[in-house]
Amino acid sequence: MTKIVRTTANILFPFTLIFGLYVIAHGHLTPGGGFQGGAIVASGCALLLVAYGSPWMFNCIKDTRLATFESLGAIGFITIAFLGLVFSAVFFGNFLTGSGSLFGTTPATGSTLSDFNTGGVLPLMNFAVGVKVIAGLFVIVLVMAYASSSKEWD
Amino acid sequence: MIEYLPFIAVVAMILIGLYAVVFRRNLIKMVIGISIIESGVNLFLIMLGYREGGVAPIFTSLPSGTTYPGEMVLPVPQALTLTSIVIGVAVLALMLSLVMHIYRKYGTLDVQKIRRLKE
Amino acid sequence: MEKRMVTGILVFSLLAVFFFFSIFQLHPFGEPGQVQMDDYIITHTQNETGTNNGVTSVVFDYRGFDTLGEATILFSAVAGVLLIFRRVRH
Numbered sequence: 506m507t508k509i510v511r512t513t514a515n516i517l518f519p520f521t522l523i524f525g526l527y528v529i530a531h532g533h534l535t536p537g538g539g540f541q542g543g544a545i546v547a548s549g550c551a552l553l554l555v556a557y558g559s560p561w562m563f564n565c566i567k568d569t570r571l572a573t574f575e576s577l578g579a580i581g582f583i584t585i586a587f588l589g590l591v592f593s594a595v596f597f598g599n600f601l602t603g604s605g606s607l608f609g610t611t612p613a614t615g616s617t618l619s620d621f622n623t624g625g626v627l628p629l630m631n632f633a634v635g636v637k638v639i640a641g642l643f644v645i646v647l648v649m650a651y652a653s654s655s656k657e658w659d
Numbered sequence: 660m661i662e663y664l665p666f667i668a669v670v671a672m673i674l675i676g677l678y679a680v681v682f683r684r685n686l687i688k689m690v691i692g693i694s695i696i697e698s699g700v701n702l703f704l705i706m707l708g709y710r711e712g713g714v715a716p717i718f719t720s721l722p723s724g725t726t727y728p729g730e731m732v733l734p735v736p737q738a739l740t741l742t743s744i745v746i747g748v749a750v751l752a753l754m755l756s757l758v759m760h761i762y763r764k765y766g767t768l769d770v771q772k773i774r775r776l777k778e
Numbered sequence: 779m780e781k782r783m784v785t786g787i788l789v790f791s792l793l794a795v796f797f798f799f800s801i802f803q804l805h806p807f808g809e810p811g812q813v814q815m816d817d818y819i820i821t822h823t824q825n826e827t828g829t830n831n832g833v834t835s836v837v838f839d840y841r842g843f844d845t846l847g848e849a850t851i852l853f854s855a856v857a858g859v860l861l862i863f864r865r866v867r868h
Binding site: 662663664665666667670673674677678681682706707708709710711716717718719727728731733734735737738739741742745746748749750752753756757760 | 786790793794797798801802804806807808809810813815816817819820821823824830831832833836837841844845847848851852854855858859862863
C-alpha cells in the first residue's frame with residue numbers, strides 16, 4: 506500500500522493494542538473479558554495485514570509459530586481448571602477467592618469502587634483465553650489472505 | 660401487540676436470511692444468508708432476559724438507589740450468547756475456506772453449474 | 779425449474795405463517811417467567827466468586843464447562859483452516 510496508509514497504520518496500532526489489553530485485564534470489574542478484548546486486538550492486527558500486504562507478512566510471521574502460541578493459551582486454561590481440582594476438590598473450583606495471596610480480597614457488598622486485587626482465579630483465565638483468541642483469529646485471517654493472493658496452488 | 664414488537668423483528672431477520680439461502684444461486688450470497696440467520700438467533704437469546712427498567716448486572720459504581728435482584732437484567736442469557744457468537748465465527752471461517760476451494764477447482768460460483776461439471 | 783420454485787414459495791410462506799403465529803405464545807417483552815436462578819446468582823456473586831461483574835462470573839465460574847467447550851471449538855476451527863490450505867502454505 507502507499508506510504509500514507511502504512512504511516513497511519515503504524516500510528517494507530519499501539520493505541521488499539523493498549524485498549525484491547527485494558528479490556529482483557531479488567532474483565533472482572535467492567536464489561537469485557539477474554540473474548541471481547543481478543544477480538545479488539547485481532548482486528549488491530551488485521552489492520553496491519555491490510556497495510557503491509559499478505560505475502561511479506563506470511564514470510565515474516567510463520568503460521569506454525571502462531572498455531573503453537575494458540576495451543577499455549579489452551580494449555581494454560583486447562584491447567585488452571587486442573588489446579589482447581591487439586592486444591593479444592595471441584596473441577597474449575599475457585600481456589601484463590603478466600604483471604605489468599607494473589608487475587609484474594611473479597612469486595613464489599615453493594616455498589617463499590619473498583620479494586621483490582623479481587624477476582625480469585627478469573628483474571629488468570631481471562632489472560633489465557635485472550636491469548637488464545639488473539640492468536641486464533643490472526644492466523645485464520647493471515648492464511649486466508651495469503652491463499653487468495655497466491656497465483657498457483659499445489 | 661406492541662409488547663411483542665422485538666420478537667417480530669427477530670422473525671423478520673430469520674425469514675430474510677432463509678430467503679437468501681433458498682432462492683439465490685451464488686454461493687457467497689448463501690453464506691451471507693446463513694450469517695444473517697445466526698445474528699437473528701443471537702438477538703432472540705438476548706431479548707429473552709430483559710427486565711423492565713433494569714440496569715446491567717455489574718456492581719462497580721452502580722447508580723445509588725437501585726435494589727439489586729429486583730432491577731437488574733438477567734445475566735445468564737448474555738453468557739450463552741457469547742458462546743453462540745464464537746461458534747458462528749468458527750463456522751463462517753470454515754465455510755469461506757471451502758467456497759475458495761470450490762472456486763479454484765470449477766472456475767464458477769453458480770450452484771446449478773457446479774452440479775453438472777463432474778471432472 | 780418451475781415446479782421447484784412453486785414448491786419453494788409454498789413451503790416458505792407456510793413457514794412464515796407458522797413463525798408469525800407462534801410469537802404470541804411467548805411471554806411479553808420485559809417480564810421474564812422464571813427468575814429464581816438469576817436472582818440467586820446476582821445476590822451471591824460478590825460473596826462466593828469475589829468479582830463485581832455478574833456476566834463474567836457466570837461465564838467463567840458458575841458455567842465454566844461451557845467455556846471449555848467453546849475453547850475447543852475455536853481450536854478445531856483453526857486446525858480445520860490450516861488443514862484445508864495445507865498445499866498452499868508449502
